[in-house]
Structures are given as C-alpha cells and as structure tokens.
Amino acid sequence: MRRLLIRPGAIGDLIVSLPALESFSADYLEVWVAECNVPLIRFADAVHSIGSTGLDMLEFAELPVLVERLRSFDSIISWYGSNRHEFRHTVERLCLPVRFLPTLPTDTTLHAIDYYLNQVEQTEPRASASGFRRAIVPPQPRQDYAVIHPFASAPQKRWPLEKFREVARLLKMPVRWCAGPEEDLADAVRIDNLYDLACWLARARIYIGNDSGISHLATAVGTPAIVLFGPTDPAVWAPRGSRVLYPMNKIEPADVIVAVVETV
Numbered sequence: 001m002r003r004l005l006i007r008p009g010a011i012g013d014l015i016v017s018l019p020a021l022e023s024f025s026a027d028y029l030e031v032w033v034a035e036c037n038v039p040l041i042r043f044a045d046a047v048h049s050i051g052s053t054g055l056d057m058l059e060f061a062e063l064p065v066l067v068e069r070l071r072s073f074d075s076i077i078s079w080y081g082s083n084r085h086e087f088r089h090t091v092e093r094l095c096l097p098v099r100f101l102p103t104l105p106t107d108t109t110l111h112a113i114d115y116y117l118n119q120v121e122q123t124e125p126r127a128s129a130s131g132f133r134r135a136i137v138p139p140q141p142r143q144d145y146a147v148i149h150p151f152a153s154a155p156q157k158r159w160p161l162e163k164f165r166e167v168a169r170l171l172k173m174p175v176r177w178c179a180g181p182e183e184d185l186a187d188a189v190r191i192d193n194l195y196d197l198a199c200w201l202a203r204a205r206i207y208i209g210n211d212s213g214i215s216h217l218a219t220a221v222g223t224p225a226i227v228l229f230g231p232t233d234p235a236v237w238a239p240r241g242s243r244v245l246y247p248m249n250k251i252e253p254a255d256v257i258v259a260v261v262e263t264v
Helices: 010-021 035-040 064-071 085-093 114-123 163-168 194-202 213-220 253-263
Strands: 002-008 028-033 045-047 075-078 098-101 146-149 175-177 206-212 226-229 243-245
Touching: 002 010, 002 045, 010 114, 010 213, 028 035, 035 045, 035 194, 085 253, 146 163, 146 213, 194 213, 206 213, 206 253, 213 226, 226 253, 243 253
Parallel strands: 002 028, 002 075, 028 045, 075 098, 146 175, 146 206, 206 226, 226 243
Antiparallel strands: none
16 A cells, blocks of 8 residues: 655654654555655655645646646545645545544643544554654764753743753753754754754753754653743643653743753
C-alpha cells in the first residue's frame, strides 16, 4: 500500500504528533510537512514540504500533475485542510482517497501525544499505535553547557528576557543562547536546519526555555529540559519528559535554578 501523510503545523505541532505519524505504516510511506520540519522526518520513504507540492492551490487550480500524484496513493491521511470547507469539497469532488483528521486536540483531558495516537487507533483499529518514537538524532556526547532559548511564538508565552539573563548569571556552567533567524539576541547560536539544531541541543547538559517548538525539540532528543509554561495548558502541550514550571507569572529565577539543580 502506498500512503501519504500530510501534517501541517510548526515544530512543536509536528513533534507531539511524531509517534502517531510513525504508527501509520505502509509498504511505501510519504510525508508532506511544513518546509522547516522536513529535516526532522527520518522514518518515511520520501518527505516534501507542503509548499513545494502545490497543495495549497488545489482548491483554486486543479493542477493535473498534483491530482495525478495524489491519486497514486491508496491512502492519504491529512491534518491539512480539515477546517477548510472549499478544500474538502474539492477533495471529495475529485474522489481523492483522503481521510481528514482534526489538527488540534479536542479532548483536553489527554496530552497531545496521546490524542494523536488515539487518532491512529480510531482510523485503523488494527494499527499498533504506541508512544514509541524513533530517535530524531543519533546519540550525542554530552558537553558541559546550558542552552537557553528565551523566545516563543506569542508574547504571552515568553518569560521576561531579563529573568533569563539572571538565570544565566546564577548557573554554574557556561551558557549558550539559542535564537531563530528573526529573533533579536546578540551572540546567540543560530542553526537554521532543524536536524543540525537537534544534534547541537542533544549535546547540552541542560536546556531552559519557554513553551516553544525548540523546547519540544530539546526534550525529544533527550536533553534534560526546564520549560516555563503559561498560559497554555501544560497537561496537554508540555514537552513530555521535561520539567515544567507553571504558571509563568509566578516563576522567579531562583525557582529555575532549583529545578536545574534537581534535574542535572
């Protein structure tokens, strides 16, 4: 069977759904994701960015090459377009073998990882869905430095930068600041390729950050992580395996230092 998985979303959205994606087995498995996430997909026969496929134009222009490509799959599991009526209508009219799944958890009693694993079991009752996740990167030699990533996608998810600086001052180890291409932070390490970034994070002794995709990535590669949460519900979205401090507006630098001492 030829199967296609279409998973939009940012870094954290992908990482919490990786165990589910890996549970959708097939003789041939292809995955389409956001462009930045392409380097993180290591379990599929092929991986492409959604933008490169022309999928975002399907409801406006039925490109023959794209339609033929989609029809070559026996099964398409898509989190893309699940809330777009016109897109779904186009898929139905073209008789494409697409099964749409909700993009965001609708059951707030479950962690996001378990929610997406439940989708596998509901879609394919015979599938052996589990929380097992292949290693994103090979084992890396641990080095004596802390990584601090003081950013997040929304302002309300960001602990004050001056408090992160105080944590860095109090830590008893060298600190490497981490930032994305558009994030303003002098002397920060910037690694655009997420696989290379994952390897670098895996070598850190400890990671400290906000509710962000990079925090999910650090935790996923096995780095001990302190993650500051709020207002998002950590019971649903916290990186599994991290040490979570919550709520953010009650956290002080001393609390982070205590968590670091108890974790490393």
